[in-house]
Amino acid sequence: MTGDLDKAKDAFQGTVREAALRSARGEPPADRLWFFRDARWRCLALTDKDLQAEPGHLAEHEVAPFAPAQVEQLHVEQLAAWVSAAPEPQRSAMALFYLDEFSQAELASVLELKPRELPQLIATGRREFQAWLDAVVPHVDDEA
Amino acid sequence: MPSCRTLMMKRRQSSLVDCAPITDKPGTDRAMRTAVTRARRGAGAPRFAHQQALDRAIAALVQSIPVGPEIAEWFANESLIPAGKRRWRKILFNPVVVAIAIAVMVIAGVFSYRVHERIKDFPGASAARHLLTVASSTRSVLLDPIRTDAGALSDLFFMKHRLEHYDVPPTFADFKTIGCRVFDDEDGQRVAQIWLVEKHMQLFLFPAEKDPQGRRVPDFDDWRFVEQEGWTGAVKQRNGVCFMAAIRGTDKDLAPYLSTKSEQPASSAAR
Numbered sequence: 189m190t191g192d193l194d195k196a197k198d199a200f201q202g203t204v205r206e207a208a209l210r211s212a213r214g215e216p217p218a219d220r221l222w223f224f225r226d227a228r229w230r231c232l233a234l235t236d237k238d239l240q241a242e243p244g245h246l247a248e249h250e251v252a253p254f255a256p257a258q259v260e261q262l263h264v265e266q267l268a269a270w271v272s273a274a275p276e277p278q279r280s281a282m283a284l285f286y287l288d289e290f291s292q293a294e295l296a297s298v299l300e301l302k303p304r305e306l307p308q309l310i311a312t313g314r315r316e317f318q319a320w321l322d323a324v325v326p327h328v329d330d331e332a
Numbered sequence: 333m334p335s336c337r338t339l340m341m342k343r344r345q346s347s348l349v350d351c352a353p354i355t356d357k358p359g360t361d362r363a364m365r366t367a368v369t370r371a372r373r374g375a376g377a378p379r380f381a382h383q384q385a386l387d388r389a390i391a392a393l394v395q396s397i398p399v400g401p402e403i404a405e406w407f408a409n410e411s412l413i414p415a416g417k418r419r420w421r422k423i424l425f426n427p428v429v430v431a432i433a434i435a436v437m438v439i440a441g442v443f444s445y446r447v448h449e450r451i452k453d454f455p456g457a458s459a460a461r462h463l464l465t466v467a468s469s470t471r472s473v474l475l476d477p478i479r480t481d482a483g484a485l486s487d488l489f490f491m492k493h494r495l496e497h498y499d500v501p502p503t504f505a506d507f508k509t510i511g512c513r514v515f516d517d518e519d520g521q522r523v524a525q526i527w528l529v530e531k532h533m534q535l536f537l538f539p540a541e542k543d544p545q546g547r548r549v550p551d552f553d554d555w556r557f558v559e560q561e562g563w564t565g566a567v568k569q570r571n572g573v574c575f576m577a578a579i580r581g582t583d584k585d586l587a588p589y590l591s592t593k594s595e596q597p598a599s600s601a602a603r
Contacts, residue, residue: 307350
């Protein structure tokens with residue numbers, strides 16, 4: 189979400205420290221979602237000071253059958269860069285969705301979204317990601 | 333033409349499919365499972381397959397991100413999430429628990445009602461209840477019109493239908509009748525039915541119940557009550573024949589007509 193390993197570590201450590209403090213006070217986090225919610229806000233606070241992508245319309249492509257092959261050619265850093273450049277709350281939605289840890293209700297809870305808003309964000313993000321993939325890792329047809 | 337509801341359901345399912353789980357998880361809710369199954373089988377199956385393939389590829393890339401040793405150490409050494417407490421309130425308000433509790437209460441209610449009914453029961457009560465159902469569905473046109481005193485019908489039953497001891501108790505003997513009939517019940521027993529002018533009461537005379545050995549159960553001279561479908565019957569048994577006075581209402585409506593003193597039926601005395 190931050191696109192920067194050090195910032196991610198800061199956010200993670202801040203969250204764990206906060207959890208430890210709460211536990212010491214006898215008020216431990218209610219559930220595991222608390223960690224993701226807290227970490228998310230820390231990531232947003234840390235990236236708030238960075239350069240922000242200009243708001244604008246991004247191209248969208250339908251998901252292609254060759255998309256997995258395109259993803260295989262990506263580096264993790266490229267994916268992180270794309271996710272961190274996405275506008276909020278789409279950025280958080282994509283990052284948490286691809287962790288493959290949560291149900292739809294849990295995701296909506298962590299992101300503090302209405303359940304019907306989440307599918308829209310994911311679907312739009314997916315199409316934008318495909319458009320970005322097509323630009324970064326163009327598909328070459330073997331038969332061509 | 334699809335209805336508005338169908339369209340809304342399709343839209344909702346399509347929306348759910350957009351954030352379908354990347355891998356099968358045990359906690360996936362029913363709506364999502366249904367949406368995914370339909371997406372896999374429906375016209376949009378290829379599109380959904382591409383979406384899932386892309387999602388899996390991205391998730392695999394995300395999973396390949398190495399976790400630093402210091403971060404892994406945190407997870408190995410710290411337990412910051414409290415063990416899930418059993419929240420009794422949450423368990424109690426779980427719809428499944430509520431449904432089971434309601435079902436158990438209904439079953440217990442029906443069971444206790446049946447037990448209560450059985451405790452109050454007397455020989456012939458089930459036949460009396462059945463006749464109350466007959467009373468509630470009988471129309472006066474079904475009966476032979478006969479305008480006389482109820483007590484006089486005992487002789488008619490004896491002479492015309494050979495029904496011995498089908499005697500109307502003296503307390504009802506003077507009431508005027510609208511009609512009467514004799515019919516066979518489900519067990520082939522002869523039943524006499526009399527319709528009175530008085531509050532449209534109906535009187536029934538029917539054979540007393542027999543015990544499993546085929547012996548007649550002892551007579552009883554006190555009034556015993558049965559209720560069915562808003563009707564109440566007061567039953568007593570004499571000479572192996574049950575007499576029932578039936579009225580639409582409760583036992584309080586019947587009470588003024590029931591004499592507590594033991595009396596000999598008028599016709600029997602005459603015979």
